[in-house]
Amino acid sequence: MNPRPPLELFLRRIVARSLLTEADQDAILSLPGKAIEVRANRDFVRLGEHVTNACLVVEGLVGRFGQNKDGARQITSLHIPGDMVDLHSVVVPHAPAALQAVTNTTILQIPHDKILDISHRHPNVMEAFWRDCVVDGAISAQWVLNVGRRNAQARLAHLLCEMAVRYDKIDRARGLTFDFPVNQTHLADCTGLTPVHVNRSLGALKRAELVSMTQKKVEILDWKGLVDIAEFDTAYLAIASPLEAHEESKHEARA
Amino acid sequence: MNPRPPLELFLRRIVARSLLTEADQDAILSLPGKAIEVRANRDFVRLGEHVTNACLVVEGLVGRFGQNKDGARQITSLHIPGDMVDLHSVVVPHAPAALQAVTNTTILQIPHDKILDISHRHPNVMEAFWRDCVVDGAISAQWVLNVGRRNAQARLAHLLCEMAVRYDKIDRARGLTFDFPVNQTHLADCTGLTPVHVNRSLGALKRAELVSMTQKKVEILDWKGLVDIAEFDTAYLAIASPLEAHEESKHEARA
């Protein structure tokens, strides 16, 4: 329950994209937070709710869920440890979608007013938060393209590529293998497909030996091949991060 | 070519969501800008480009375009007068998508460094810009849901509802009629459909007397009916805007 380590994870994510002074960084690390546990498939923020905390994912996986009248769900974004799921709520405290834990997860709740406070005291920090929200938006835009104009296999491949890069960023050691605690229904909700069709399309990717996915663990067998099918281009994620060049070459080398 | 009026349009948009002092507002109005004309179907920012200006739409319509390897296009967002199309580029100067004029449009180019400058001098302004980017992201998230989990008619209806509210916001007088200078191919690119299918689905909406759409002019004949098909909820757009309540009731009243 010590809030320090989770905030460091968050800080690492932030400084990967923004230049901050010692003082700026200390301000972020000094943010108070209350850790809570959320069980799988439980909403912890509801649609339309007025929120007063931002939620940092410490452990687990969180999705933003939209919904149809017929009950069809669409996951609008996925958040891994170190992500502030709804940093945007600091400036727009009205939840435009429900937040649900995909697997059992630990969340650190950080009061908006504290975040606003350090933001106004440290303009660099505010800029960094702004930037973080922008990257989030860029990911959403990519998802629109993914869901709108790619076939089932490409959609899945793209999602896997994105998550591979994002997980890799928070845990360099894992490389092209990562824990991804979702079931095929979640994949369907991310890609705008049905679970049955996800099953078949994922099966095709497996048969092509591009990826293996057994019980919540993804292993990318052929990075180049998967990127090719997905038409994946890291740029939208990697923005302003010098790491990405390395990533790319590392992946290439391995593939 | 006088940059004052366009910036006022932008300012109006900003203050609709954020509280700014006189000084803050003056800072925004004092932003320098260079107006350029862009012909229909012309890119003015290319994918991957490093940009140094942000682009304010003065007149016309702009889309963010993503693309497939087969050349299928997906419009990721649409921007009307008063929108700063790529305010996000101020903090992430790498263009994640091409920007293209949908119709002949005039753009005001504003240097990033000037925007950053006033942002750091006026934290309220930075917060307002941050907020604006967040709303943009919320729209993208809605589009993911739209394209991922709605059928053709609902997708179109949703797009029309969204644009109606957004146009209404910049020009109260027009109400449920607005100029929307797109062709059916653009609608297809927004909704992830084909032009042919847009034609048929739009035809169905027309036959149901929900909307009429002749040569670049949209008239919503049955707001309530359209909202119903679209499953449209203004909240994600209207955020923090007290106007919205009025809007809603006004539309209801008219429908």
Add this chain to the structure above:
DNA sequence: CGCGACTTTGACAGATGTCAAGGCTTGTGG
């Protein structure tokens, strides 16, 4: 008047969805 861009329509094809059943894991309790 005639060209070009856009819209509309038809016939047919293909991708994805639906429904339903069976098999596999995993975890739990006896």
Add this chain to the structure above:
DNA sequence: CCACAAGCCTTGACATCTGTCAAAGTCGCG
């Protein structure tokens, strides 16, 4: 250690929505 239940994955047969291709109709403009 076995048996069972619950959730998840896999598969098949068939339905439906949306896409494709192609042609004709409409509209605005030079």
